Amino acid sequence: MEQPDLVILTGAGVSAESGLATFRDSGGLWENTRIEDVATPEAFERDPALVHAFYNARRAGAAKATPNAGHHALADLQTQLGSRLLLVTQNVDGLHEAAGHKDVLHMHGALSGARCASCGATWPAPLVMAPGDACPTCGAQTTRPDIVWFGEMPYQMDRILSALEATEHFAAIGTSGMVYPAAGFAEVAAGAGAACWELTLEPSGNPWFENVEAGPATQTVPRWCAQIMDLLGG
Ligand code: BV8
Numbered sequence: 001m002e003q004p005d006l007v008i009l010t011g012a013g014v015s016a017e018s019g020l021a022t023f024r025d026s027g028g029l030w031e032n033t034r035i036e037d038v039a040t041p042e043a044f045e046r047d048p049a050l051v052h053a054f055y056n057a058r059r060a061g062a063a064k065a066t067p068n069a070g071h072h073a074l075a076d077l078q079t080q081l082g083s084r085l086l087l088v089t090q091n092v093d094g095l096h097e098a099a100g101h102k103d104v105l106h107m108h109g110a111l112s113g114a115r116c117a118s119c120g121a122t123w124p125a126p127l128v129m130a131p132g133d134a135c136p137t138c139g140a141q142t143t144r145p146d147i148v149w150f151g152e153m154p155y156q157m158d159r160i161l162s163a164l165e166a167t168e169h170f171a172a173i174g175t176s177g178m179v180y181p182a183a184g185f186a187e188v189a190a191g192a193g194a195a196c197w198e199l200t201l202e203p204s205g206n207p208w209f210e211n212v213e214a215g216p217a218t219q220t221v222p223r224w225c226a227q228i229m230d231l232l233g234g
Helices: 041-046 048-064 069-084 157-166 182-191 217-232
Strands: 006-010 085-089 109-116 122-124 143-147 169-173 195-200 211-214
Touching: 006 069, 006 157, 006 182, 041 048, 048 109, 048 143, 069 085, 069 217, 157 182, 169 182, 169 217, 182 195, 195 217, 211 217
Parallel strands: 006 085, 006 169, 169 195, 195 211
Antiparallel strands: 109 122, 109 143
C-alpha cells in the first residue's frame, strides 16, 4: 500500500477558534466534567443518560460550528498533495470534513456516528441519542455514540503506525500530547527518520518535535502549509 509523505495529527486546538471547547485549557471540557463520569465504558454502563447528555450537548455545539482558516488550509493542502497526505484526527467534530477534507481518519470516532454495543453495527447518529434507543440492525437497546472512550482501542491503529514508520514528515496540530497512543506518534515517526513539527498554542515540550510553531491555528497552520508545500514540492 502506498504510504503518505506527510502524516498530520490534529487535536481539539484546531477547532478552538471555531468555538468548540478543548479539553485541558482553562474553560475546557474536563474542567467541569470528570473523564471517568462521561468518557469511559464503565461510565456508560453506570449512567448512560449522563453520557448521552454529554455527547448530545457536544453534537449540538459541533453542528453549529463552522471550520476555521486552519481546517481550510489543511483541506487545501490535501487538494495539492492528494494521497501523499494522511490526516488523523483525535477530534470527534466534523469540521475537517466541513472544510472539504476527504478521508479524514477519526482515530477517536465521531459525534456523527452511532454504534451498537451488541452487534457492532454503525449508522449516522441522530442529533439526540438516549438510553434505550434500538439498534436498526439487531434491535438491541444498546446503542452508544461511536466514540473511542478511555480504555478502548483507537480506530485504525495498524494503518496509522505503518504510515508513521514510512512518512518523511509528521505534524501534531492543536494537541496537548497528553493522551496515548496518539501522544506517542512523534516518537514513532522520529524513530523512523521523519522530521517532526508541533503547531499549538502552548508547546508540549515533547523533545521529539524539532520544529515548533507556537500560536493560534488560524495563523500558524496556513503559514506552515505553504512552508511544507515548498518542502514537499508540487
Ligand atoms: C487505550 C474521545 C488501550 C472522547 C478521547 C500509554 C499507552 C496507551 C494508553 C495509555 C497510556 N497511558 C495511559 C493510557 C490510557 C489513556 C490515556 O492516554 N490517558 C491519559 C489521560 C494519560 N489512553 C486510552 O485510554 C486510549 N486507549 O489506551 O486503549 C487498549 C489496549 C488494547 C486493547 C484495548 C484497549 C484511548 C484514548 C482515547 C480517549 N478518547 N476522545 C471525547 O472526545 O469525548 S481522548 C480526548 O483527548 C480527545 O479525543 C482529545 O482529542 C484527546 C487529546 O486532547 P487534545 O485534543 O490534545 O486536547 P487538549 O485540550 O488536551 O489540548 C488542546 C491543545 O490545543 C493544547 O495543546 C492547546 O495549547 C492547543 N490550543 C488551544 N487553543 C488553540 C490551540 N492550538 C492552536 N490554536 C488554538 N486556538
